[in-house]
Amino acid sequence: MILAVKDLNVAYGNILALHGVSFDVEEGEIVTLIGANGAGKSTSLRAISGLVRARGGKIMYHSQEITRTTAHNIVRMGIGHVPEGRKIFANLTVAENLEMGAYTRRDGLEAAFERVFKSFPRLKERLKQNAGTLSGGEQQMLAMGRALMATPKLLLLDEPSMGLSPILVQEIFSIIQEINRQGMTVLLVEQNAYMALQVATRAYVLETGRIVLSGTAAELRENPQVRAAYLGRAV
Amino acid sequence: MRRRFTGGLPFVLISAVVFFALREVLGATEIVNAYWQLILDQAMIITIASIGLSIIYGFCGQFSLGQAAFYGLGAYVAGLISKLYGHGNYGVFLLGLAAATLVAGAVAFLIGMPILRLRSDYLGIATMGFGIIVKVLMDYSNKWVPATGGATGMTGVPQIAKFPVIFIIFFLVALLVRNLRLSSFGRAWMAVRDDEMAADAMGVDTTRVKTLAFVLGCALAGLAGGLYAHRYPIVHPSSFDFLKSFDFLIIVVAGGLGSLSGTIVTGIGWVFLLEVLRAVLGQSFIDFRGVLYALALVLVIIMRPKGLLSGLEWQPLIPRHVPGTTPAAGQAEVATDSSVRGGMPNAGA
Numbered sequence: 001m002i003l004a005v006k007d008l009n010v011a012y013g014n015i016l017a018l019h020g021v022s023f024d025v026e027e028g029e030i031v032t033l034i035g036a037n038g039a040g041k042s043t044s045l046r047a048i049s050g051l052v053r054a055r056g057g058k059i060m061y062h063s064q065e066i067t068r069t070t071a072h073n074i075v076r077m078g079i080g081h082v083p084e085g086r087k088i089f090a091n092l093t094v095a096e097n098l099e100m101g102a103y104t105r106r107d108g109l110e111a112a113f114e115r116v117f118k119s120f121p122r123l124k125e126r127l128k129q130n131a132g133t134l135s136g137g138e139q140q141m142l143a144m145g146r147a148l149m150a151t152p153k154l155l156l157l158d159e160p161s162m163g164l165s166p167i168l169v170q171e172i173f174s175i176i177q178e179i180n181r182q183g184m185t186v187l188l189v190e191q192n193a194y195m196a197l198q199v200a201t202r203a204y205v206l207e208t209g210r211i212v213l214s215g216t217a218a219e220l221r222e223n224p225q226v227r228a229a230y231l232g233r234a235v
Numbered sequence: 236m237r238r239r240f241t242g243g244l245p246f247v248l249i250s251a252v253v254f255f256a257l258r259e260v261l262g263a264t265e266i267v268n269a270y271w272q273l274i275l276d277q278a279m280i281i282t283i284a285s286i287g288l289s290i291i292y293g294f295c296g297q298f299s300l301g302q303a304a305f306y307g308l309g310a311y312v313a314g315l316i317s318k319l320y321g322h323g324n325y326g327v328f329l330l331g332l333a334a335a336t337l338v339a340g341a342v343a344f345l346i347g348m349p350i351l352r353l354r355s356d357y358l359g360i361a362t363m364g365f366g367i368i369v370k371v372l373m374d375y376s377n378k379w380v381p382a383t384g385g386a387t388g389m390t391g392v393p394q395i396a397k398f399p400v401i402f403i404i405f406f407l408v409a410l411l412v413r414n415l416r417l418s419s420f421g422r423a424w425m426a427v428r429d430d431e432m433a434a435d436a437m438g439v440d441t442t443r444v445k446t447l448a449f450v451l452g453c454a455l456a457g458l459a460g461g462l463y464a465h466r467y468p469i470v471h472p473s474s475f476d477f478l479k480s481f482d483f484l485i486i487v488v489a490g491g492l493g494s495l496s497g498t499i500v501t502g503i504g505w506v507f508l509l510e511v512l513r514a515v516l517g518q519s520f521i522d523f524r525g526v527l528y529a530l531a532l533v534l535v536i537i538m539r540p541k542g543l544l545s546g547l548e549w550q551p552l553i554p555r556h557v558p559g560t561t562p563a564a565g566q567a568e569v570a571t572d573s574s575v576r577g578g579m580p581n582a583g584a
Contacts (some may be wrong), residue, residue, distance in 0.1 A: 049436055075438030087427050087433035091493065091556065100426050103419060128555050150438065201542035 036205035080152030090132030101149030242549035282502030287455030296428030301362030307475025309460025339457025366477030388471035491542020
């Protein structure tokens with residue numbers, strides 16, 4: 001098991017965002033957390049990558065506890081995070097953004113660039129451009145490429161489809177599948193449950209900070225509750 | 236990867252040599268007289284301290300109002316050492332400069348360590364407080380060390396900082412900061428400025444990186460102060476009032492946040508502008524100074540919101556750099572890629 005989250009509690013001030021959330025990810029899987037706005041999907045990812053502190057519970061990565069590890073050390077352990085809203089460095093060039101992604105590595109930079117260009121050829125055309133001038137889809141590609149520069153073992157993807165046109169959503173998701181086929185384990189957070197359940201192996205449904213449902217993606221696609229609430233189809 | 240540091244460097248070196256030679260000729264022919272030489276030297280000194288603030292605020296996005304205090308700290312440390320132990324000895328002068336740099340950096344470290352853990356503008360408040368405290372301490376400093384002269388100012392520091400040494404130090408500082416800007420430190424600073432959380436997620440120890448920027452920036456202010464004490468006969472507390480920190484702030488903002496070339500051009504330009512205004516307006520300049528400062532800043536912000544150079548860099552100084560393969564090979568590959576993909580829709584969302 002590459003990642004195991006147990007009874008995770010996270011609070012912002014006095015508001016509890018996660019009430020004892022547990023889930024796990026096996027090597028080579030795409031696991032998705034789906035749910036409505038404010039269900040705690042992003043908070044789960046942020047807790048894993050150390051950007052918010054867990055108030056209780058345990059996060060295990062490769063059977064090593066990382067609950068209290070700082071964010072910059074978690075990156076070094078091989079967890080890459082593509083944050084919600086992309087959070088690219090707008091005033092740096094595309095090249096510099098990618099170099100920031102490789103901040104923790106000392107060698108193999110050229111190879112990392114080549115791999116990213118292979119997945120995202122469009123980034124190569126934009127290398128000298130300031131990242132803030134990219135389109136939404138390109139920014140998403142940059143955010144993903146930036147995380148891949150560190151060659152993580154586990155990639156946390158937060159709402160990659162956000163604000164993108166349907167064609168671009170298709171493209172981004174097929175890239176996610178491609179990256180996964182090359183051996184990357186992915187933990188995907190999505191509001192677009194339809195797309196997420198298409199690519200994922202397994203899924204968890206979050207509602208107001210609790211896991212209410214879990215199973216293989218195929219099971220959840222057929223689940224009447226999921227169909228009604230997240231896939232917008234009558235039972 | 237080394238190429239990013241050497242690219243453009245010959246041109247920068249040649250420019251420096253040409254400038255130095257030009258000054259020598261103009262100085263020998265008295266076109267640059269002693270008065271304008273003083274202004275030029277001061278402009279370079281002010282610019283060294285401004286480059287320091289440029290690291291802190293321009294590159295790393297940490298708002299500091301303490302630059303004048305660290306500048307003053309450096310002036311007193313280096314000035315005192317030279318005055319008490321140097322008596323015109325050049326080695327003691329250089330030692331004093333080193334001490335000024337180290338003391339300013341050490342004090343900055345003590346202030347920055349607790350505050351830079353926080354993600355907010357507390358640094359601005361803390362450095363402002365520090366600036367006020369330093370000014371008061373300078374006013375009363377003669378109680379502990381009579382040689383500082385307290386509120387009447389310190390005189391008697393040997394005036395041995397001449398153009399060549401100031402210019403060489405100025406040049407070395409610019410070169411050092413240029414290389415830092417092009418290194419992974421520079422990128423980490425700017426990443427913190429653009430999005431601290433994302434920088435964290437890239438593996439940047441943001442507290443460490445911010446502390447480094449602050450310590451280095453303040454150390455440069457200390458170094459500049461040390462030079463100042465040896466180029467201007469009176470070291471006076473009022474020269475380091477916390478309001479003086481706004482001078483540095485104006486230079487960095489007007490030069491364009493994050494632009495090293497902009498800070499250098501504006502720093503030099505600013506000091507000369509003040510002298511021209513003084514010549515034109517005479518005594519009334521002192522009274523109108525505050526108004527003119529504000530007016531100049533407002534004009535720059537309206538007409539050049541990204542700074543005088545519009546956020547651009549002088550290319551030889553900070554070249555735009557593309558990693559990986561050579562440009563030609565890169566172009567070819569891009570072309571085949573897009574043809575294979577059959578002209579994807581260019582812009583998305």
